Amino acid sequence: MPTPNPAALDFLLTRRSRPAKTLAEPVPDRATLETLLTAAARTPDHGKLEPWRFIVLGKGAMPRLATAVQARGEALGLDAEQITKGRNQFDQGHLAVAVIEMQKPSEKTPALEQTYSVGAVCLALLNAALAAGWGANWLSGWPSHDRGFMQSELGLEAHERIAGLIHIGTETSTPPDRPRPDMSKITTWVDT
Structure with a gap:
């Protein structure tokens, strides 16, 4: 018989992301964040390729990134609403971790499986x-998918991309739970 961990299962059954705009200071200190990053890196990783890395974006970087998003959005000809939405997470952010996907050549582990692993890292960090008591949210948005922004502001190489920005801080309000999937509609049981 397996040894259950009821607290862990209860956490997973009730976990809820917190809207990034509701996160405030204080944020985790470096030692605490290193523990969270260590937990995130214990994700399934076929071939032990580690097709990810982390860029920690502290409060001091947020104004620069917000300004860069504004300039990049204007250069791309985006409308004011898109630009504002893109820069808000940096204007309002106090700490975020950019999870960077970096594909590794492998005959045994297809690129798609590496992408799945990077997504698992994002969820594991969230x-x-x-679980450590912080509020957290996984965001992306157009700046996360814009090659110019990735390269100029985060120094990403051509083979790298942002898988997600995990914002972490102190929760200021508890959001209502959202509707969850109807398991009977998304589950197929195959016994034979």
């Missing part, structure tokens, strides 16, 4: 922060 859950580690929530």
